[in-house]
Amino acid sequence: MTEQLYILFCESPVQANKVDEDFEDQFISAKENGFETLLVNFDDLTSIDKFSIATKRIKPVDKLSTVIYRGWMLTPKQYSILYNDLLSKNYKLINNIAEYQNCHYLPDSLKFIENVTPKTVFQKFDNENAIDLLIENSKVFGQKSVILKDYVKSEKHDWETACYVENASNIDNLKQKIDNLIKLRDKYLNEGIVVREFVELNYLTIHSKSGMPLTEEYRLFFCNKKLVGIYNYWEEGEYNLTKPDITEFEQIATRVESKFFSMDIARQKNGALIIIELGDGQVAGLPDKTDINEFYKQLKICCC
The missing domain is CATH 3.30.470 (D-amino Acid Aminotransferase; Chain A, domain 1)
Structure with missing residues (x-):
């Protein structure tokens, strides 16, 4: 017998038990192609004190079943909460916690693609010297142009002010644009900053x-x-x-x-x-x- 496969979508933030309207077309297509669908409350999942009730509408199943999440981005910690909560109900997310971070964080994925992707340096923001260390490591680019992002996302629509740096050796300009990126990413900053060689x-x-x-x-x-x-x-x-x-x-x-x-x-x-x-x-x-x-x-x- 073929295993029943599930897709987990985000629930509407304004209407319980209804899919988030941004995923409505995907929700319909998933069902039309034979997937069973489940809903998770994203706001609860990403809340400090409500994450434990994010999957309250999901009933346990008898047989361990594969589920694919299709929703808004999660930090590895949030994904870990979701993974373990679903597992307690006999649903197993297609990617385990390590596999999620392998591709979600650019520094973690470099081990698979380093030879076919632009030169990259990065620094986790875990101490007060992080930016200075990143600036120092960025000297490998010399006078080349670089682009900036955090471990997951850039601010590419603020291209000139927080993404593209014409000359990496211009330390003041590089630092200013790193600061701009940090301010724009604000509470959504993922782990640290990545500097990458700009390729035409x-x-x-x-x-x-x-x-x-x-x-x-x-x-x-x-x-x-x-x-x-x-x-x-x-x-x-x-x-x-x-x-x-x-x-x-x-x-x-x-x-x-x-x-x-x-x-x-x-x-x-x-x-x-x-x-x-x-x-x-x-x-x-x-x-x-x-x-x-x-x-x-x-x-x-x-x-x-």
């Missing part, structure tokens, strides 16, 4: 709202080492109708210690493809032009 990518257009440059990038999803799909990352700009050859990245995916993850790739100005980053597949967003029904159809195939 194949240009598409300028973002209509933020003014940031959009380049030829793709998001791939893998489940159980199999490709779920490849999707144009941006909704603006003219992509080639023919998707790139991703044979190399499918081989790399077999070595990533995660059962469900995303992989963002991009074409450099010289035509070569590189990996930008990995992400846990449960919290990685679907690009705007994704055929959602086809995504869940292929996800079901890869899960079986």
